Amino acid sequence: MEPSLGKPSFLKNNLVRLFLFCVFIIALRFAYVVTIRGESCDVGNFCFFSLPDSLNVVASSVGQLEKSSYSAVISSSGKSAPSAPKKIPDLWATVGFQKAVRFYSSVFQDLISDAVLSPNFKTLCVDTASGADVYALREIGVEDSIGIFKKGFKPLVISGQGLKQPFLNENFDFVFCGGGVVEKSVRPGEFAAEIERTLKPEGFLVVHTGANDTYSFESLLELFSFCKLVKSRDFAGFDSQMPFIHEFVLQKVAGKGNIESIVEKSSGGSVSKCSVPGYKQELLKKAEPLIEEEPKKPWITLKKNLQNIKYLSSMVDISFKSRYVYVDVGARSYGSSIVSWFKKQYPKQNKTFEIYAIEADKTFHDQYKYKKGVTLLPYAAWVKNETLFFEINEDPGHKSVEKGRGMGRIQPVQNSNGSTSSGNVDEIKGFDFANWLKNTVSERDYVVMKMDVEGTEFDLIPRLFKTGAICLIDELFLECHYNRWQKCCPGERTTKYQKTYGQCLNLFTSLRKSGVLVHQWW
Known part of the structure; x- marks a missing residue:
């Protein structure tokens, strides 16, 4: 009578199933680490490859940036944040992002020299699409900095809008509106009102615009009428979208009152005559x-x-x-x-x-x-x-x-x-x-x-x-x-x-x- 071959076949099939099950567990763990947690594959989490040992000058400081990022999120929004992710976003390694960071670093360093900005300030970048301005602030030592955009991406930017900010009243010492975000706002009046609400008395507001006519400049100053003009200057931009930039440095005037009272004064019946301005x-x-x-x-x-x-x-x-x-x-x-x-x-x-x-x-x-x-x-x-x-x-x-x-x-x-x-x-x-x-x-x-x-x-x-x-x-x-x-x-x-x-x-x-x-x- 010939020996039966059923037992070896049974063992072989079980081994194959066990192997496939292990592969499935590893793949599932990999998907969890990379997709769900957002971490990189060089941190010992069942990953089979790692990031390059060397990145460019901007990416090299990511580790330091991550540590300060989440503390800024906590201090700005008042909410606790999860542990800092270790994955370096692809955006941060792009040439365009690095160029923007270098540009904003130069701008902010000039503002520090003019005593408009300080490393101790709590700062906000409004409607920042890339977060390069927030990155630049932290890179030069202004660690308590955060940005808001309709689609947030931590640790640099949290979800929010310029005309509906998720912050407490008088929360920031310095607010930055770069990239022409003011003129792009669909409701400039509400945009300005939110900045007035969240900016501290005597805090600074810096606006970058591509407009170049006097009518626009005067309208901008009237829009932020709760501030006084400190200085303005012109310089070249860093991309084709805004090749020329006009920078306004404004300071919130303590005790001037809110926008509603200013509007009431200008539109109420108390003032009977006016003179059309020269511009x-x-x-x-x-x-x-x-x-x-x-x-x-x-x-x-x-x-x-x-x-x-x-x-x-x-x-x-x-x-x-x-x-x-x-x-x-x-x-x-x-x-x-x-x-x-x-x-x-x-x-x-x-x-x-x-x-x-x-x-x-x-x-x-x-x-x-x-x-x-x-x-x-x-x-x-x-x-x-x-x-x-x-x-x-x-x-x-x-x-x-x-x-x-x-x-x-x-x-x-x-x-x-x-x-x-x-x-x-x-x-x-x-x-x-x-x-x-x-x-x-x-x-x-x-x-x-x-x-x-x-x-x-x-x-x-x-x-x-x-x-x-x-x-x-x-x-x-x-x-x-x-x-x-x-x-x-x-x-x-x-x-x-x-x-x-x-x-x-x-x-x-x-x-x-x-x-x-x-x-x-x-």
């Missing part, structure tokens, strides 16, 4: 010239003039404004000027504007009910709060009822018996437009206004000057109504308005002489 007046030299000779066909002149207009946002960088606001006074329908002109043609530099539509004719009110980002004020812009009569202009020449409406005039109740030549009058509410403007926007906001109020501009503009609200308007598109030549009847002037073209020209001229960037509108 805004300089921009008027670049504006298109006013049309001094009365056009025979103003409806054609409008189309030609649109091609000549020098928009403010095409001449300067508007990134440092707290908010962006468009006010359409005499808006009529949603599609008439908000959609057909402002949304399609005005250069907004990718900024999101809050839109206010002021329209007294109730015919158009339903169009605004479900329009996101648009606030309807269903009243008449006026010089005070009172009940008014609104003359509805029904133009039989228009096939659409909508096109013939919204172009009426307003009259105070006490000056009217309730009837006009047209016989179609609505009783409406008028509001103090200048006062509303001062309570809605501030000098830190970017405000664009279009005004088409059927002759009421001769009441509203003087009121804006008297109250100082005119200084809150960055750019004004004004239609001035006069007894112009009629399209239907060549050689005849309209009897609807008593003002002349000369009076309108004087209005535009006075606005520009006062430093207001106004454009002629028809």
Whole structure:
């Protein structure tokens, strides 16, 4: 009888299974160490390879960096941190990262020499994508440094945003905003408010920007109005994204108060007059010239003039404004000027504007009910709060009822018996437009206004000057109504308005002489 071969085969199969099981355990351990814990493979954790013995100058100091990194995370956020990871991120060994570190090290060393920065400071780098600035701070001895970015990567950067920081009030001695992060912020006002909250009194704020026009610089200083300017300088950047850098060194003024009080002071009713700053007046030299000779066909002149207009946002960088606001006074329908002109043609530099539509004719009110980002004020812009009569202009020449409406005039109740030549009058509410403007926007906001109020501009503009609200308007598109030549009847002037073209020209001229960037509108 032949011997059985079943027993050797059974042992062989078991050995193979045991071997495969061991391989599986080793692979599982390797995956845990490298993937889950984030450690490198040179620390005796079942790894079969190790990092090179030599790395470049930046990577060589990683060991020291890791020890100080997590203590900074604990001190900055108030939360305990896990043990420092030993894996060197690939980013830290790249040429670009090393170049950035050398650049920021030089910048920060200069700031130490100027007594703006100290090794004992607690510092924050806002919205830092790579963490090279944080690395540079620690490399030169400012160990209590941390960065925030929407996607954190410890030990250099924790998760957070510039406009929503995960830190206590008055937590940092030094805040750094590099790489043009301020102008890239979607809500600069909230961004500035968070820096004010977390920066200690008399702490320093350093901003790097690529903007190079005076309007931007002044807007930046106004945005961080809780600080005083210590110094500024220009120098070359380290990459193609920002080849030229303008550096602002600001210091928080102790006891100046928060942003809300500053905005209230600039936009409240306590200040009645203002003067347009010189840098805004300089921009008027670049504006298109006013049309001094009365056009025979103003409806054609409008189309030609649109091609000549020098928009403010095409001449300067508007990134440092707290908010962006468009006010359409005499808006009529949603599609008439908000959609057909402002949304399609005005250069907004990718900024999101809050839109206010002021329209007294109730015919158009339903169009605004479900329009996101648009606030309807269903009243008449006026010089005070009172009940008014609104003359509805029904133009039989228009096939659409909508096109013939919204172009009426307003009259105070006490000056009217309730009837006009047209016989179609609505009783409406008028509001103090200048006062509303001062309570809605501030000098830190970017405000664009279009005004088409059927002759009421001769009441509203003087009121804006008297109250100082005119200084809150960055750019004004004004239609001035006069007894112009009629399209239907060549050689005849309209009897609807008593003002002349000369009076309108004087209005535009006075606005520009006062430093207001106004454009002629028809």
